[in-house]
Amino acid sequence: MQVPLFTSSPDLQAGAEGPQPAASADLLPEVALTLLAGIGPLLTRQLISYAGSAQAVLSAPAAKLQKVPGVGPAVAATLRNQAAALRQAEIILRQAEKTGTRLLYYTRPDYPTRLRPLADAPVLLYYQGTAELNAPRTLAVVGTRQATDYGREQTERLIKGVAPYQPLIISGLAYGIDIVAHRAALQEGLPTIGVMATGPDQMYPAAHRRTAEKMLENGGLLTEYPFGTGPDRYNFPARNRIIAGLADGTVVVEAAIKGGALITAELALDYDREVLAVPGNLGAAASEGCNHLIRNQQASIYTGPADIEQTLNWDNALHPTKPAKAALDPADFTPEEFRLLEALGTGEKQIDELSWRAQLPGHQTASLLLGLEFRGLVKALPGKKFARI
Structure with a gap:
């Protein structure tokens, strides 16, 4: 059963950087582009890469559009037949403003940095909540809808065990392990994000409405689907890529x-x-998938929170802060090396994000990082992450 979801106050949309507007009229072409049939995330990125912006894509003549790889007469015609999409986009922007829903577009700074490098990530996200989506530590906890007592107990112990690290807990708001993870996170005072397979104004399943309301105060709800979208069965496997992509x-x-x-x-x-x-x-039917992952060496075995700490390199996260690193001397590095070290800063960053921040090609970024690692200035971390030493 699906029911209309509550509307959240714009006051709840204050993340780590303070209150932010729910939506803006300058997002009209971006939203409209997502509403055109057959224009998926990959093609959208391709079009904007060539044209420079969503507005430029919608303004381009059909002949120019067909010069973009993957765009033929049919797609060009779709892009030119945009009046209905623009009208629907205006409605969405008004709904977002009314409900305090933030629209996160992949070219904008507030889009989750962990998702940005992924080719199949949604180009537009609808977000209600207070949690910082770019939290230093993020963890997805997922599982079967037919959870056993053993599964529920292990989930609660897991969340309690990682609570000192204050990670953002991500799951799918579904029955079973998902909802246990969300509720355990709330119990421990951890922010938790529910990735929905419906529009931001729909609650599925309806039984989890009260938990979802609490998540808006310490966490949030995230979806790629526009207002009014019901729980189509094809949406559920698709939303899983957001859960996986948001988490370390x-x-x-x-x-x-x-x-x-x-x-x-x-x-x-x-x-x-x-x-x-x-x-x-x-x-045990509920554990066949987990045992399969472990047997095929697709997953590390989890025996307790220490396994998460070590695998995700959280071991030193609670140690006293070390003295600040000495300032870098540009004379000691090539200009590219210096830009890369500045882009690294003091935290952990993925190689794709570093390439983007330093404005360096991916292959050059990888080569420079290897050289800096040999010099003892950079260390490689799990998940293609790097940090300064």
Whole structure:
């Protein structure tokens, strides 16, 4: 059953950088582009890469559009027949403003940095909540809808065990392991994000409405689907890529040999993210998927919170702050090396983000990082992340 979701106050949309506007009229062409049939994330990125902006794409003549790889007469005609999409985009922007929903477009600074490098990530996200989506530590906890007492207990212990690190807990708001993870996070005072397979104004399942309301105060709800979208069964496996992409690591607590949790784990592996699985009794249907991941060395075995700490390099996160590093001397580095070290800053960053921040090609970024690692200035971390030493 689906029911209309509450509307959240714009006052709740204050993240780490303070209150932000829910939506802006200058997003009209971006929203409209997502509403055109057959224009998916990959093609959208291709079009904007060539044209420079969504507005330029919608303004381009058909002949110019057909020069873009992957755009033929039919796609060009769709792009030129945009009046209905623009009208619908205006309605969406008004709904977003009314409900305090932030629209996060992939070219904008507030779009989640962990998702930006992923080719299949949504180009537009709808977000209600207070959590910082670019939190230093993020963890997805997923599993079967038919959770056992063992699975629920392990989920609660897991969340309690990682609570000192204050990670952002991400799951899918579904029955079973997902909702246990969200509720355990709220119990421990951790921010938690529910990635929905519906529009931001729909609650599915309806039984989780009260938990979702609490998540808006310490966490949030995130979806790629526009207002009015119901729980189509095809939306659920698609939303799993957002769960996997937002998280530094994914823990599968219980899973059948087929199902959404294993899809999320496979996506996480495709994104070079860490995957852990909780082992279960042999022959137990709810643990077949986890045991399969461990047996095939697709997931590290989870035996307790220490496994997450070590796998995701959280071991030193609670140590006293070390003295500040000495300022870099540009004379000691090539201009490209210096830009890369400045882009690294004091935190951990993925190689794709570093390439973007330093404005360097990916292959050059990788080569420079290797050289800096040999010089003892940079260390490589799990998940294609790097940090200054």
